[in-house]
Amino acid sequence: xxxxxxxxxxxxxxxxxxxxxxxxxxxxxxxxxxxxxxxxxxxxxxxxxxxxxxxxxxxxxxxxxxxxxxxxxxxxxxxxxxxxxxxxxxxxxxxxxxxxxxxxxxxxxxxxxxxxxxxxxxxxxxxxxxxxxxxxxxxxxxxxxxxxxxxxxxxxxxxxxxxxxxxxxxxxxxxxxxxxxxxxxxxxxxxxxxxxxxxxxxxxxxxxxxxxxxxxxxxxxxxxxxxxxxxxxxxxxxxxxxxxxxxxxxxxxxxxxxxxxxxxxxxxxxxxxxxxxxxxxxxxxxxxxxxxxxxxxxxxxxxxxxxxxxxxxxxxxxxxxxxxxxxxxxxxxxxxxxxxxxxxxxxxxxxxxxxxxxxxxxxxxxxxxxxxxxxxxxxxxxxxxxxxxxxxxxxxxxxxxxxxxxxxxxxxxxxxxxxxxxxxxxxxxxxxxxxxxxxxxxxxxxxxxxxxxxxxxxxxxxxxxxxxxxxxxxxxxxxxxxxxxxxxxxxxxxxxxxxxxxxxxxxxxxxxxxxxxxxxxxxxxxxxxxxxxxxxx
Amino acid sequence: xxxxxxxxxxxxxxxxxxxxxxxxxxxxxxxxxxxxxxxxxxxxxxxxxxxxxxxxxxxxxxxxxxxxxxxxxxxxxxxxxxxxxxxxxxxxxxxxxxxxxxxxxxxxxxxxxxxxxxxxxxxxxxxxxxxxxxxxxxxxxxxxxxxxxxxxxxxxxxxxxxxxxxxxxxxxxxxxxxxxxxxxxxxxxxxxxxxxxxxxxxxxxxxxxxxxxxxxxxxxxxxxxxxxxxxxxxxxxxxxxxxxxxxxxxxxxxxxxxxxxxxxxxxxxxxxxxxxxxxxxxxxxxxxxxxxxxxxxxxx
Numbered sequence: 098x099x100x101x102x103x104x105x106x107x108x109x110x111x112x113x114x115x116x117x118x119x120x121x122x123x124x125x126x127x128x129x130x131x132x133x134x135x136x137x138x139x140x141x142x143x144x145x146x147x148x149x150x151x152x153x154x155x156x157x158x159x160x161x162x163x164x165x166x167x168x169x170x171x172x173x174x175x176x177x178x179x180x181x182x183x184x185x186x187x188x189x190x191x192x193x194x195x196x197x198x199x200x201x202x203x204x205x206x207x208x209x210x211x212x213x214x215x216x217x218x219x220x221x222x223x224x225x226x227x228x229x230x231x232x233x234x235x236x237x238x239x240x241x242x243x244x245x246x247x248x249x250x251x252x253x254x255x256x257x258x259x260x261x262x263x264x265x266x267x268x269x270x271x272x273x274x275x276x277x278x279x280x281x282x283x284x285x286x287x288x289x290x291x292x293x294x295x296x297x298x299x300x301x302x303x304x305x306x307x308x309x310x311x312x313x314x315x316x317x318x319x320x321x322x323x324x325x326x327x328x329x330x331x332x333x334x335x336x337x338x339x340x341x342x343x344x345x346x347x348x349x350x351x352x353x354x355x356x357x358x359x360x361x362x363x364x365x366x367x368x369x370x371x372x373x374x375x376x377x378x379x380x381x382x383x384x385x386x387x388x389x390x391x392x393x394x395x396x397x398x399x400x401x402x403x404x405x406x407x408x409x410x411x412x413x414x415x416x417x418x419x420x421x422x423x424x425x426x427x428x429x430x431x432x433x434x435x436x437x438x439x440x441x442x443x444x445x446x447x448x449x450x451x452x453x454x455x456x457x458x459x460x461x462x463x464x465x466x467x468x469x470x471x472x473x474x475x476x477x478x479x480x481x482x483x484x485x486x487x488x489x490x491x492x493x494x495x496x497x498x499x500x501x502x503x504x505x506x507x508x509x510x511x512x513x514x515x516x517x518x519x520x521x522x523x524x525x526x527x528x529x530x531x532x533x534x535x536x537x538x539x540x541x542x543x544x545x546x547x548x549x550x551x552x553x554x555x556x557x558x559x560x561x562x563x564x565x566x567x568x569x570x571x572x573x574x575x576x577x578x579x580x581x582x583x584x585x586x587x588x589x590x591x592x593x594x595x596x597x598x599x600x601x602x603x604x605x606x607x608x609x610x611x612x613x614x615x616x617x618x619x620x621x622x623x624x625x626x627x628x629x630x631x632x633x634x
Numbered sequence: 635x636x637x638x639x640x641x642x643x644x645x646x647x648x649x650x651x652x653x654x655x656x657x658x659x660x661x662x663x664x665x666x667x668x669x670x671x672x673x674x675x676x677x678x679x680x681x682x683x684x685x686x687x688x689x690x691x692x693x694x695x696x697x698x699x700x701x702x703x704x705x706x707x708x709x710x711x712x713x714x715x716x717x718x719x720x721x722x723x724x725x726x727x728x729x730x731x732x733x734x735x736x737x738x739x740x741x742x743x744x745x746x747x748x749x750x751x752x753x754x755x756x757x758x759x760x761x762x763x764x765x766x767x768x769x770x771x772x773x774x775x776x777x778x779x780x781x782x783x784x785x786x787x788x789x790x791x792x793x794x795x796x797x798x799x800x801x802x803x804x805x806x807x808x809x810x811x812x813x814x815x816x817x818x819x820x821x822x823x824x825x826x827x828x829x830x831x832x833x834x835x836x837x838x839x840x841x842x843x844x845x846x847x848x849x850x851x852x853x854x855x856x857x858x859x860x861x862x863x864x865x866x867x868x869x870x871x872x873x874x875x876x877x878x879x880x881x882x883x884x885x886x887x888x889x890x891x892x893x894x895x896x897x898x899x900x901x902x903x904x905x906x907x908x909x910x911x912x913x914x915x916x917x918x919x920x921x922x923x924x925x926x927x928x929x930x931x932x933x934x
Contacts, residue, residue, distance in 0.1 A: 233679035380769040383878040
């Protein structure tokens, strides 16, 4: 009897104990992930662990990992570990950050102090300035002198200046290989069917779009989208840039939410209003923030004219290949069409500055020296080419100093490179020399049948470009009101586009007043002030 | 029995109780330490202690922001409409399920009604876009083929509100029936039999037996819902909302996300969070007080 009772008590106690352990494991579970992401893949040398250190590097996760790899352990990470990590007794560990939540996640990482990677980056200048001003970044000036001479030479003084604040080097700006951004495309087969010429300016484009709508050369009925539109910058900004007057010569305020501060913005909105009300643009463009829908529509052959990032149509099995597969007989012609009446009918479009992302080393990092050494290694010799192109003879051949992607590379070899661009952070695009060489190298990385069209696209993207004014100091209002005004810009565009034409003026005035009161007026004043300062210099 | 021996005798129960207490201490009370960010010029790298006190400056800034008021208005508006539309839905559904005689039919429909609750809002958002888009939406495709004008379900104020409310009902009504059905299982069947003998119709039975028996549950849930008037989930307005209806879909939670996490102004975001908590407390105490006065039932 007593035995029985004791057993019952014991059972109860075990039950409670187990419950408590499970609870504790649940609590502990939150903190234990992310620690086992070593890229080393079994190359640890346990004997030397005393002096071996770990360098943590941020990497964008775009969710496109082939199944034999992970985002933290793959061909490129193993190559880096072997060629850089092991000789220097460093474990290189990659910390994935989802591409679409980059800034949000980075803010969280930076706040944690202990979990933050030793190398982080962002494209957003106001994020960089905020971290620098709040004292969160390492001044890498002297470290670069000591350990980063190759890197310094690779980036160049002009680009390096983008990472400075008050004379201190708080970031290493990546170098951009190609500054052209956008090109436009029209369906040649639709034009041929209607016997129309390629439109040469914005007015002619309007006539062509109307013909696409009325005569329906694709035979698609209500599915026809004469002009593809989205809230993505490739579609929206190219249209706006063909109406605004740049602030000074071929330079202007570059942030997307600063477009309403330009003369001519209203004309752009009005044109879009006209197109929308006549059913000439994508009806659901207001729902399409990441241009996913418009890409789908293009691939399905429903779109007659559109703008895109200069390269994005041409990847293997990309938009263009899919269109040609889906719609036999279709033909896409890269064509510069959108002219700007305020700038002598030039084909005004935006270009990038010469810098890429801001690469930063948090102040709390104890591996600043190793971080600079890593970036310096990347700039040395053939390392960048290897990261971008994989294995010579298997992925590419060297032809006159340019790595040429081999035709019919097997999927297995192609999959090696899915992290290439996001690992080679010091270089945005393939940097081999001057822009012409870079472009050549870039084109040769694409499938052979798309290379000619890409070349035309690049030529279009480089025509009549307008670049960003570089102030060399933070614009406070940008970091303060940037996200709010970005959101507001989208609202202005959508509301004015969808307004009935006779209500356009009222709604536009109302929305602009809102924009100004949400911080637009302060931003405008500060930008104008900064502008007089640099022209006084 | 002395206190010590009482505890010794029921220690297992206390051990079990310690888990929820730990949960509340760690996840509910611990983070309150961070509330002081609202009164500090928060610097990410100095931490909470290293940042300087600024008094009520941040509150002044937030209360001067136009967006704050529009998102507050929208929060109240969406929650209020939700209360009118979504709150009665599970009650009606629960009563209907309760009236179903066939056991297998009841079980199957209950399961089907629960399923939407387990679908994340991101996926629901995808479904809604596929169904209700202007150009590619299925519903509008059908309307068009019947020669009707498409309805801008997602891009105009009133149609959007209806879409928003009914996706909410679709997602949560089934799950919401659980509490009511549980309350209904406790109802004495003899009451129904007695009513039948007296010749009560089905509607009469619902009004005079079923509803009064779940009244306490309804009131408890109503009070809880009123307490949440000023707080609103993030996913639903963020995902179902879009640029065209931003004026109505921007609520406090999306506002906090934008100024706090996206533009890194943590102080302002904390102020809004604190404001929400205080107003929420006022609401829950107020509705509890009224409910006690009017019906004699309350939760506190």
